[in-house]
Amino acid sequence: MPEKSWFFATEENDQMEEKSEFVRAKRTSVIISKKGESVNSLYDCHGWEYGTATSENTGNDGTTLEAYDNTTEDRK
Structure with a gap:
């Protein structure tokens, strides 16, 4: 089980x-x-359960990735 960690970006700092x-991402x-458009994240589209948040898989062009605690058990 991975240790608790966070990943995030803000609109002020992309x-x-x-x-x-x-x-662990809440898919x-x-x-x-x-x-300005809400879209499914790559975590959801590709069905990832674990992964690291990087600019390669999230993009840098006006992207906002909201933070979630990986201890959640809301996976399907």
Whole structure:
């Protein structure tokens, strides 16, 4: 089981901040908002359960990735 960690970016600072530990994403709740549009995150689209948040898989162009605690058990 991965240790507790967070990943997030803010509208004010689109640079992704991440921890080195793997994170568990809430597949239905991690939202990427790009250019004012809400879209399914890559975590949801690809069915990832674990992964690291990086600029490669989230993008840097106006992206907001909301933070979630990886201790949640709301996976399906």
